[in-house]
Amino acid sequence: MRSIMQKVEVLKTIAHPVRIRILEELLKGVKCVSDFEDFLEISQPNVSQHLSLLRRQGLIDHYMDGRLRCYFLKDPIIPDLLEILKKDYIEELPAPACCPVTKKGTYPGTRHR
């Protein structure tokens, strides 16, 4: 099981527009740095920076393909997370029945919304 801090690390690592797009792209298959450079329209050093953060966190890995570096997904949590983020949720969660007992005792409650 991941510790709380490991969970936080994974989430923080993914929580960036460029990195989400990199991961979504890697879900489709292997890509090299210059592929991302075109696709994301950001500078090469910036692409490398994001890739190397993702790699440090163990979320992706790469192999050498001549002079290209081919990146691919490594941590199995990624496809699952991306799928949930893509999913359409229609309904909110059911609001709990009013009013469960809390530490301080129960009062007649009025719903906020």
Next chain:
Amino acid sequence: MRSIMQKVEVLKTIAHPVRIRILEELLKGVKCVSDFEDFLEISQPNVSQHLSLLRRQGLIDHYMDGRLRCYFLKDPIIPDLLEILKKDYIEELPAPACCPVTKKGTYPGTRHR
């Protein structure tokens, strides 16, 4: 569908040790502020701060129960995300066959690991 930026917002909001613990606790049921104060052993303003961020992002909501504020989960993505974070993954993802064609052409590749 959530936009990229909405995905980033959700992830960033969850990516904090205190907020993960708040959400995990709310998964079990309704809790009021002072419950969290004891449970998390942080100051009341700090609890309120995290709760109000979670509420601003639409992840939780509350109702009044006398002078208590009872918080509960609202966004249905939360239980799904928490479940995935809890899950134990044994194996890494299978490494892709070496070497798919990339934009720049294919070279005889050597695996990095």
Next chain:
DNA sequence: TGCAAATATAATAATATTTGCATATATTAA
């Protein structure tokens, strides 16, 4: 009415993150 409990808000200070830019390194091709 007025007080106390529960909670929220605001301002601040400390810290962490992100970004852009310049430069360094490594490999290959000519």
Next chain:
DNA sequence: TTAATATATGCAAATATTATTATATTTGCA
């Protein structure tokens, strides 16, 4: 060997996040 391509690294400026302290608001009750 040199030029070109691919990638990595270091650093400073801009920005964001966090915890803390002080203060405000709301509610129930005496």
